[in-house]
Amino acid sequence: MPNALHFFFQVLVLFVCAPLLSGIITKIKNNLRFRRGPSIFQPYFNLLKYFSKDEVVSVHASWIFKITPYIVITSTTTALLMLPVLFYGRPLIFMGDFLVIIFLLSLGRFFLILAGLDPATTFGGMGSSREMFIASFVEPVAMLAIFAIALVAGSTNLQTIAQTSTINTSTIMASVALFLVALAETSRIPVDNQETHLELTMIHEAMLLEYSGRSLGLLELAAHLKQILFLGIISLVAFPAFVGIQFFILKILLLCLIMALTELSMAKMRLFRAVDFIAFAGILSIMAIIALALGV
Amino acid sequence: MLGSACPLLLDPLSLFFGITIFTLAIPTFIYSFGYLRGHYSLSKIWMGQILFVIFILSMLAVVTVGNAFAFLIVWEIMSLSSYFLVVFDSTNKKSIEAGTIYLVMTHIGTALLTIAFLLMYKHCGSFDFSVLHNALISLPERQKDIIFLLLLFGFGTKAGIVPLHIWLPYAHPQAPSHISSLMSGVMIKTALYGIIRFIILILGVNSLWWGELVIVLACISCLVGVIYALMEQDIKTLLAYSSVENIGIILLGIGSSMLFLKLGASTLAILAMTAGLYHLINHAVFKGLLFLGAGSIYNATGTRNIEKLGGLIKSMPWTAAYFLIGSMAISALPPINGFISEWLTLIMLFLGALTYTGGMKIFLCFTAAILALTGGLAAACFTKAFGITFLAQPRSARAQDAKESSLSMNIGMGILAFFCIALGLGAAYFIALISSVANFATGLNMAKINFSLNPFVVAPHPHIFLSPLLLSGILIIIAAFFTLGLRLFFGKAKVTIGPTWDCGYYKLTHRNEYTATGFSKPFRLAFSFFLFPFHKVQKIKESRYHIKSFAYETHTTKIFLEYFYKNFIAGIFGTGKYMRNIQAGSIHIYLGYICLTILLLLVFIGWF
Amino acid sequence: METFLVLGLLGSTFAMVFSKRISALIGNFALQSFFLCLFSFMEALKGNHLGLYLISGLILVLKVILIPQIIRYVAVNIKSDENLGFFISPQLSLVCALVLTYLAWLLASTVFMGQPILIRIFGATAFSMVSLGIFLMIFRIIALAQVIGLLAMENGIFLLASAVSGGMPFIVEMAIFFDIFVGVVILGIFIFRINKLFVGIDVSKLNSLKG
């Protein structure tokens, strides 16, 4: 029975501290920019506000618009369930492996894009088109990085990957590539700017423009969960040796610091330059595989 | 001498293809009644149905016949009947032209096959598959390579592998929709049956570069197919190009199984063949569904150009739901069948990369990356197709007053949608069956080989598991948790219907929506090195200063068609024109020809 | 005696090639047929076959008198202005004739390798008569010239048959003569039709069927 308890505890911890992370990242960014900025619990307040507010749905929207928030949140949480970050839960071993996480995220994204197109606004269409553009180039890069990690670990099963503790050049390069992919996926600065609603730059936000109230809250929560999912994966891969709850928190905070620093040091790239950014991540993962192939 | 009785073989491979043909034939047959009723005269409908039955029977015969000569006969009857179906509504010019291109290309393919069969016949004196197989072992090396290339490109023209794919986007959209769903779903698969039967089972893979060539061609077909599908506006051409892409994915499975056969990794070879065959039946089902959906859209609105459609989800809810299931399947989204076969192919490539080091590992990983890229682009293509056609506001009067398709069409599509979901959830059970077919198809016939632990979990490798049933179970539980949890904690959400946010602009019309060209513009720029996009902006001026409106025109050039085929055909017609002046009209020249021949023959008498 | 016949035959053929007007052409053709008749008469004397006498008589009647008369009748009725219409000038065509005769000699020497010299000479003259017949048909514009070229080739072949292989069986001989006669009549009818439709018998105008 303890296994199920451990597993349930792990999910609860991840769920609770997901919004906390984005609060911490915005806090770090504001402090480095010598501003006070909102407290780290601001995301919680936003979520509470959204869940209690009413919802306005466009007249053109169809049932897809209403279903999408639930599909996005379920697919992200299922992906989160599979991640053996704190404890190595046995029961969900049969559900899938590392690749299935990528496919689950693409399920969420597919419906979010359709929801963007549904209410017949230009912003939604623009956001969907850009999101699809970025996502379809990110997928092969993420796949190559996962291949590199799995080849080191010997199988794509998440348990074996969590238990391997070898560090070599290919895992480092793969984790850096994954970090860049995380930047693209969680719409961080070089690819997309979370904070603004300027139609020229927003990608992820544009799709959520038409949402309000409860659905918007769910989509925000999903975004936080995706963020902690990626950070969990990178922490799993980049520093495999340190196991246990205290090391996990340290790793996550370190990654938040790195993410905040990258956000500050870069400016948002033009949409078609983002392809070069992703290509750079791709080259990194190809290098990882070549290094592996030559047994370096 | 030629009339010898031709044996019918009922081995697992033929059985598997027979079942695939029937899974698609029955729903399309039901669908065809509803589809044809409104548009054609009764006698034409009956003629259409008879041709339909001949088409199905000839396909069944192709996959079951046991003699190469009979194979050729039935192969040609299949092309002939599908030609008559492509030119079925024979009044519009485009379908006649499409029919001609289609029949000439398939005939060239059949000619290559004939040469390959005759070379085989020359070596072993009979057309029977079993005799051929035993005799061809002793064939010299060079001859085997020639026969392999002839067979690959012969079947490739019919399967639509990239350099030879140009007829596919012409022929499939012109045929009536239930026929194009059959052609895309099953007919091009008979060519893959041919590749498996003749190259793997009869000829026997005998050098490494065979597998690599097939994989490279498959990757090219994947990418080219999906990029052109992205750029398409006509929904049925879009589906035709995506068939080229999916044929690439299936060929990836078959090619890597040829590669592993040569490298000696027999379990991997069987896994690769299973992945290929599983994607084959998946593609047959969801592509059939998508084409039938496109057919009902055409039936309801009378146009196939998605720029003119929109908002059909409100007037055609059932068709929209089926089309959504089809698009989810083709873009490999988890609970439905497309995802499992793409996952299986990726795992197979991963396991291949795991066992081999050096160049082979990089090659297999790179193929996996291309497969992932194709998956991503396919998702983009079908979000565009579904989003622009069904969601938002209707863009033309026709889309406005579209009505839901008739009962028989819905039943047909319903059956196929059910198959999609059943193949997805029951994947473990089906993969166990298909692995025994693959066991036979690779010619290894190993002992107990099974890629699923129990009827719920697929396990291609002792450590790698996937249970689609468990996955969809958990998805449903979590969805229920969120809907009920939120309702408990925050009460019933009060939803009001209001106008879409229009930044204060007084009224959003359908012209403000995103169009298909707009949606695929980033991809057009990203792949401009391959598409050579052409775009022209024209200012229509009322006077020197007042610009009344803009005209924007853009299109991409299809390089295969433009640079290879057009020049080739122009060359042939050029020589034809040049040869016209042999018949110059004057009798003196004609008499001169006769004397010249006599003279030359007498002088060069030694040569003959 | 043979040399006189060879010279006569070759001379008349060259005269045909060289002739500028239709009536000269017909005259030379009659001359050639006359020499042919003499030759077959000589053969008949040597071998003393009854058939051969009949054949030489037939040649005399048919080819020397009757056919030239028919062609003159046709030429008069179509009121053509006597010129033959040349692709190449008569002088140049004479040079070609000599070249063709040399080629014919080469061919005859290879074909009749082991034969006595007489057979080879007659073979060569036969081949040259045939090739000059075709030459006439190719390089003359008037339809009549083509008819006469055809008949010249016939003569050449008849010479070859009787000189080299001692003549063909009697029935075949008769059938060939009958054929030639019917052929000339039909060609005449067609020349009348061409004249009516194409106003004049210039064969180079017959080139509307192209490609």
Place this chain on the structure above:
Amino acid sequence: MLLLVIISIPLLLAIVAGLINKTRLVSSLIVLGYLIGLVLSIALAYHFLASPQPISLFNIFYADALSIFFVFTSSIIVFAAALYSKGFIELGLETGQLSQRQAKVYFILFNIFIFSILLVTIVSNLGLMWVAIEITTLVSAFLVGFYNNKNAIEAAWKYLIICSVGIILALLGTILFSYALLFSTGIRSLDWNDFITVAHQLDPNIIKVAFIFILVGYGTKAGLAPMHTWLPDAHSQAISPISALLSGVLLKTSLYAILRYSLIINLCIGKSFSSHLFIFFGLLSLLVAAGLILVQKDIKRLLAYSSIEHVGIILFGFGVGGKIGLYGALLHIFNHAVTKSLLFFGAGNLVEVFASHRLEKIRGCLRVLPFTGSMVLLGIFALAGFPPFSIFFSEFTILIAAFTGGYAIWGSLLLLLIIITFGAILFHFSNVLLGEKPENLKVSPEPWSIKLAFIFLLFFVIFGGMALPGLFDGLFRSIIGVFGAS
């Protein structure tokens, strides 16, 4: 005895056509006559199969398996042509295109033409065979020039002159053959059997030169590549029943003659000389036909060029030789004769209705003339060599012979050229057959006799290949026995 009756039928009908003036009665008599002819030729074939030794009558007529096969093929096509011309001429009289006198002249010439065709294949003496072929040319010249307009006369003149030159060269070859016989064995005769029995003693030098003259001579009449120039003009200007006879039967008779001589030279100096020549000319004809069909604008000329192509295929079959090659070539002679006459009849009807030869003007035939349109559609796919029809089987046999005989490269070249021709024909005919029905087109349905001719031929087009009746097999076996040995 049967032989004599078969030969005398056309002569009898010619006299009948001359005497009786009512064309309706004359045409039905002719149809009846040739029906009897067909039945007799089948009886002759079975009689021959029962006791397989050649029939020879008062040393002029001589019929072995090959000539009986040709008599059988010709009588099938002739019966169909008689049926078709009955309908065609009556239709012409009704619509006033043909005068009473023209119809009478047509029927007389039609019968003499058939008499000369049948004569060619039955005569044993090579000289007489030459004379028979000469008569066919002379008689068919009038039939080609029947319409008496500019194009018809031009076509007839070219046909007459070119074929006469060709035939004279063939006569030269015959004489050289008889000289070779005289020179080496002292026998003075033109009988085919004498050549066969003593062929190995003949002097190879003379035989080679003689065979070249024969090949070019009779090749002109058969429409082989460089000498084919008269064929498109003659076939497109002649009346459709006659162009069907020209394509279906006349070309084959000269192939018959070439085959006779090829046996002599094969026995004398072995197979390689004649087979290389045949393959060269076969592929050359295919190349020329493929090139010119591509850019063709006239429906009948297109069919004429496709005859040149199929003659090339048959010659390639002879060239590749061996038992299978000969089997395929002979089968192809029958299949092509049947399919081509079906198509020429169809084209005749279409040209009548659309009053123009040009392919651009003939549109939507399936809607204008449903019966003829579907027949032409089946004919086109039969001609292209699609499986259910018979031409596919004979072409495949020839290809098998080519590959097993070691001519793999030439076989693939043959297949490639067939594909190009198929593509061109489909490209032209798809617009002709499908497509919109042009307005203001008065269409009279075809008379029953034309329909009967179509169905009669269609039976052979479909079943000629698959269900080979016992008759063919027996005949082919005995022919191969004589010819295959070389």
